[in-house]
Amino acid sequence: MFYFLPAPLKGTLAALLVVLSTLILFPFLMLFALLKLVLPITPIRKGCTVVLNTIARVWIGFNNLVMDSLHRIEWDIRGAQHLSQKHWYFVTCNHQSWADIPAIQYVLNSRIPLLKFFLKKELIWVPLLGIAWWALDFPFMHRHTKEQIAKNPELKGKDIAATEAACEKFRYTPVTIFNFMEGTRFTPAKHERQNSPYKHLLKPRAGGTAFVLGAMGEMLHTMLDVTIVYPGTGEQRIGIWDYLSGRIERIIIDIRIREIPPKFLGMDYEGNRETRVEFQRWVSELWAEKDALIETLKNEKHSGI
Numbered sequence: 180m181f182y183f184l185p186a187p188l189k190g191t192l193a194a195l196l197v198v199l200s201t202l203i204l205f206p207f208l209m210l211f212a213l214l215k216l217v218l219p220i221t222p223i224r225k226g227c228t229v230v231l232n233t234i235a236r237v238w239i240g241f242n243n244l245v246m247d248s249l250h251r252i253e254w255d256i257r258g259a260q261h262l263s264q265k266h267w268y269f270v271t272c273n274h275q276s277w278a279d280i281p282a283i284q285y286v287l288n289s290r291i292p293l294l295k296f297f298l299k300k301e302l303i304w305v306p307l308l309g310i311a312w313w314a315l316d317f318p319f320m321h322r323h324t325k326e327q328i329a330k331n332p333e334l335k336g337k338d339i340a341a342t343e344a345a346c347e348k349f350r351y352t353p354v355t356i357f358n359f360m361e362g363t364r365f366t367p368a369k370h371e372r373q374n375s376p377y378k379h380l381l382k383p384r385a386g387g388t389a390f391v392l393g394a395m396g397e398m399l400h401t402m403l404d405v406t407i408v409y410p411g412t413g414e415q416r417i418g419i420w421d422y423l424s425g426r427i428e429r430i431i432i433d434i435r436i437r438e439i440p441p442k443f444l445g446m447d448y449e450g451n452r453e454t455r456v457e458f459q460r461w462v463s464e465l466w467a468e469k470d471a472l473i474e475t476l477k478n479e480k481h482s483g484i
Contacts, residue, residue, distance in 0.1 A: 181249050182425075189249045190424030197423075200241045208234050209307070212314030228352070231314050232293050239288045242281065250425035254286070258434035262290045267353050267398045269391060269439065270294065272405035273380055273469060274359040278422035279407055286432050287355075291403070294357045297342075297391060318346050318356070320390070342394040349398055356391055356399065360384060360462070366416070377470040379477075385462045389448035389455070396445030404435040406469055408476040431476050437465075 181189065208231060215227035246252065268291055272283060284294065293315070300319040303309040313319075321342050361381040363369065375382050392399060408431040409417050421427050440461065446454050 182251050184249070186424040186426055190420055193245050193249055193423040196245045197242055200238055204234055204238050205307075205311075208311055208314065212310050215314055216310070225352075227314070228316060228348075235293055235315060236289060239284045243285050243288065246281075246285065246422075252425070252427060253429040255429060255431040256286055256434075257432070258436065259286060259290060259432075261436065262287070262403075262434075264290070264292055265353055266291070266401060267349070268292070268355045268401055268403050269388075269395075269399045270355055270357045270403040270405060271360045271388065272357075272407055273473065274361045274364050275407065275409070276364060276417040276422075277419040278409075278417055278427065279359075281419070281422060282407060282430055282432065283357075283405060286434075292353045292355045294355050296357055297387075316348060316354070318342065318349075318394075321345075339390070339393050342390075346395050346398070349395065354398070355403075356395065358388055358391060360388055360466075362387065377466060379473040380466055380470050383462050383466050385459045386448065388462065389443070389446065389458055392439065392443050393446050393448055396443070400439055400444065402437040402439050404437050404465065404469065406433040406435075406472050406476070407431070408433075408473055410477065410479070433472065433476065 181192075184192070211227045211230050211234070215224050215231070218224070270283075270287075270291075272279060287294065295315065295317050297318050297320050298312060300321055303313055303319055305312075319342075360383040362384045363381065365379070365381055369381055373382050409427055410429050410431060412427070417427060442454065443458055443461070446458065448455050448458065
């Protein structure tokens with residue numbers, strides 16, 4: 180609709196509209212968050228949760244509408260045909276840019292339950308955002324360091340138990356837990372510093388994923404292995420401004436549905452060396468396959484139609 184505008188103006192307009200929608204919807208989010216906090220009645224809390232998730236989806240949907248109105252991004256989406264809002268999912272993806280999250284939200288919003296991230300428990304005290312994350316049922320991690328456990332062995336296993344308790348609400352309500360397994364965005368400098376064995380990926384951090392599956396193994400049986408590629412950008416670094424201003428012309432998002440091996444569901448990653456080695460091997464195999472897929476997608480011929 181407004182494709183003719185220059186990129187800087189489109190980027191500025193997109194950013195302003197996203198901020199405006201946030202300012203409009205945030206008071207409603209806080210209202211139902213406070214209701215959920217001060218009225219500890221199960222039916223009321225469940226109702227508030229439904230409304231809060233709807234507000235979040237409306238916010239994402241509006242952002243998607245802004246992108247469609249301002250830009251002519253060609254979305255090449257593969258493997259999204261059999262997704263459902265009634266299933267529990269663990270989602271992981273390669274991480275190249277801050278544009279990855281809005282791009283993934285564009286594709287998955289309303290196709291699966293709202294994306295949620297594991298957060299450090301200290302983040303619940305962040306003004307306003309902490310209560311918003313709590314209201315949206317973002318699970319907060321309880322992690323003890325190896326040094327803390329060594330000094331106090333009674334702490335062993337309590338982090339998983341505390342997180343399991345925090346995630347108990349997900350047992351009856353489908354949820355999507357999202358995690359960038361690389362832990363940080365890919366850059367050539369990080370790739371070289373790690374001496375990564377992969378061409379297009381940093382080394383995966385298996386421990387964070389293992390923690391999620393250990394805490395939520397009874398609920399999370401299916402992984403969405405997402406691969407995102409920005410064709411035609413070469414070695415150019417893609418940023419959120421490129422996404423907002425429409426400088427990204429095409430995005431490929433490939434989704435592979437994978438069943439998580441049962442032996443990794445509810446596993447004791449830290450305490451069972453054999454399981455830890457097997458899980459790291461499984462993750463390495465996934466990453467090798469993803470690296471090869473990225474190479475294929477980057478070199479794929481495109482008709483432009």
